[in-house]
Structure formats: C-alpha cells, structure tokens
Amino acid sequence: MDDNNMGDNSMSDNNAEMWQGQNIVNCHDYPIHDNSSAERAALVSRYRQQLDENLYCSLPNFIRPAALQAMAAEAKTLRSKAYDNRSRRNCYLQRSEDASLPDNHPRNIMQDASTRMIAYHLLPQNSPLKTFYHWPAVRELLADIVGNQPLYDNEDLYQPANYVCYNDGDQSSWHFDSDNAFTVTLMVQPAERGGNFELSANTRSDADQNYDHVAKVLLGEADDTVQAVGREAGELCIFRGCHSLHRVSQVAGDTMRIMGVFVYESAPGVVGNAEVNETVYGIAR
Ligand SMILES: O=C(O)CCC(=O)C(=O)O
Numbered sequence: 539m540d541d542n543n544m545g546d547n548s549m550s551d552n553n554a555e556m557w558q559g560q561n562i563v564n565c566h567d568y569p570i571h572d573n574s575s576a577e578r579a580a581l582v583s584r585y586r587q588q589l590d591e592n593l594y595c596s597l598p599n600f601i602r603p604a605a606l607q608a609m610a611a612e613a614k615t616l617r618s619k620a621y622d623n624r625s626r627r628n629c630y631l632q633r634s635e636d637a638s639l640p641d642n643h644p645r646n647i648m649q650d651a652s653t654r655m656i657a658y659h660l661l662p663q664n665s666p667l668k669t670f671y672h673w674p675a676v677r678e679l680l681a682d683i684v685g686n687q688p689l690y691d692n693e694d695l696y697q698p699a700n701y702v703c704y705n706d707g708d709q710s711s712w713h714f715d716s717d718n719a720f721t722v723t724l725m726v727q728p729a730e731r732g733g734n735f736e737l738s739a740n741t742r743s744d745a746d747q748n749y750d751h752v753a754k755v756l757l758g759e760a761d762d763t764v765q766a767v768g769r770e771a772g773e774l775c776i777f778r779g780c781h782s783l784h785r786v787s788q789v790a791g792d793t794m795r796i797m798g799v800f801v802y803e804s805a806p807g808v809v810g811n812a813e814v815n816e817t818v819y820g821i822a823r
C-alpha cells in the first residue's frame with residue numbers, strides 16, 4: 539500500500555471500512571436508532587399521519603451523502619449483470635389479455651414497461667444497500683409507520699433489496715403492486731429528465747376494483763387525480779401501491795435513474811414466487 543494513502547478513513551477508500559446502519563442513515567435528522575427518544579416518536583407520528591392521509595409519505599435526506607454515492611457506484615458496477623425487464627402488461631402485471639372482456643376493460647389495456655433489475659443475490663456482503671435493508675432500526679421504524687407490528691426481512695434469494703435502474707427511454711407503466719400492503723423505495727440517483735413517480739391515490743379497494751375509474755386513469759382521462767411525488771436523491775418513500783395506481787414516466791438523458799426497492803414481510807421466513815422471479819429477474823425456474 540502506498541504510504542501516502544495511509545490514514546485516509548473515508549468510506550470510499552476501497553471499501554476498507556464495513557458499512558454500518560449509522561454511517562448510512564442521516565441519524566442527525568432521523569434519530570431512528572434511539573427507540574426511547576421523543577424525536578423518534580414525533581417522526582413516527584408525523585409520517586404515519588402522512589401515509590394515512592395521502593397513501594404515501596416521503597422522508598427527505600434520509601441517507602448520508604457518502605452512502606448515497608457508494609450506492610450509486612455499486613449500482614453502476616452491477617449494471618452489466620442486471621436483467622433487462624421489458625414487458626407489455628396490464629396494470630395487474632399480467633402479460634396476456636382476456637378475450638372474454640371488452641377492449642376498454644383495464645384487464646385489456648396493455649402498456650409498455652422497461653426497467654433493469656439488480657437482484658439481491660448480486661449484492662456483495664458489504665453492500666450499503668444490503669446493510670441498510672437489514673438494519674433493525676430501519677425495519678422497526680417502517681413497522682411503526684405502517685402500523686404492522688412487527689416486520690420481518692424477506693428471505694427470498696432475489697427479492698429483499700434491489701436496485702431498479704432506468705436508462706434513457708425506460709419507464710414503468712401504470713400498475714398496482716401485488717401482495718404487499720406497502721412498498722418502500724429509496725431514490726439513489728434521479729434522472730436528468732423524466733422518471734417522475736406519479737400516483738393516483740386510492741384507485742381501488744379490497745371491496746371494489748373500481749374498473750371504470752381505473753380505466754380512466756390508464757387512458758389519461760383522470761389526470762386531476764394524479765399527483766407527481768417529488769423524489770430527491772436520498773429520499774425514502776413509503777406508499778400503499780397495492781390500492782393506488784402508480785407509474786414512473788419515461789426517463790430521458792444520460793443519467794441513469796437508480797432506485798433502491800425493499801420488501802418487508804409481516805411473517806418470518808417468506809420467500810418469493812418462482813414465476814414472479816422468472817418474469818422480474820429472468821431467473822430460470
Ligand atoms: O421507481 C419508483 O419510483 C417506483 C417503483 C415501483 O413502482 C415499485 O417499486 O413498486
């Protein structure tokens with residue numbers, strides 16, 4: 539080793555230091571590691587209320603700049619191993635139409651999506667994204683905000699924490715997330731242009747699929763219900779994607795949009811479905 543470089547303790551220095559939760563999260567503004575602090579309790583109640591009212595909440599500057607840079611660098615390094623996931627799909631994430639239903643039924647409104655998926659098994663042991671995901675303070679904060687006590691890590695080989703990358707021309711079409719009662723994303727690097735996260739809150743409920751309204755959102759006839767959710771680098775977003783149609787508008791420019799996506803469960807030992815892993819990550823069954 540070059541003597542001149544000795545003593546440089548920065549996290550970017552050959553990953554010499556192990557990442558720890560407290561080096562990743564901006565614990566100054568978000569003292570989430572201290573369960574007994576009044577500040578933490580205030581954060582929980584503020585974001586819980588936002589989530590209840592808007593079906594999403596976002597926590598700006600949640601990640602320290604050095605960790606964010608390391609995440610962006612990691613995603614760029616792994617980009618060549620990503621699965622290029624292109625599909626024409628409906629908002630229920632199905633790729634085939636239903637001939638028994640009319641053309642204007644949401645089940646038959648097909649739209650194009652393309653994203654680049656970096657699955658969990660590609661992340662190195664000292665990955666900042668992985669360390670963030672497994673930090674109990676993060677999981678416990680999310681559990682308190684979404685109100686599902688307690689939460690558990692997902693134990694699938696591919697699903698727990700991913701980078702989803704969007705290059706020039708990529709987009710995610712209107713969809714509902716399946717299964718999970720909430721979705722957690724972290725903006726690692728926004729696009730130069732486009733790549734806006736748009737959401738039409740409460741488009742359906744467990745009791746009512748609300749097909750007429752869903753079709754209007756898909757066809758651009760209910761734009762007054764669509765909100766653009768701002769996403770700066772380092773912003774953590776929690777949203778109820780299962781009941782609210784959402785999409786990412788087309789990305790333009792040379793800067794890759796990099797998003798961290800995390801899956802938590804309300805029971806221990808949950809693994810993903812092989813068919814889902816095949817379509818999302820290109821993993822052969
Ligand atoms: O990239 C985003 O902002 C949202 C991605 C998304 O729809 C999801 O993770 O379910």
Ligand SMILES: [Fe+2]
Binds near residue numbers: 713714715721779784
């Ligand atoms: Fe989604």
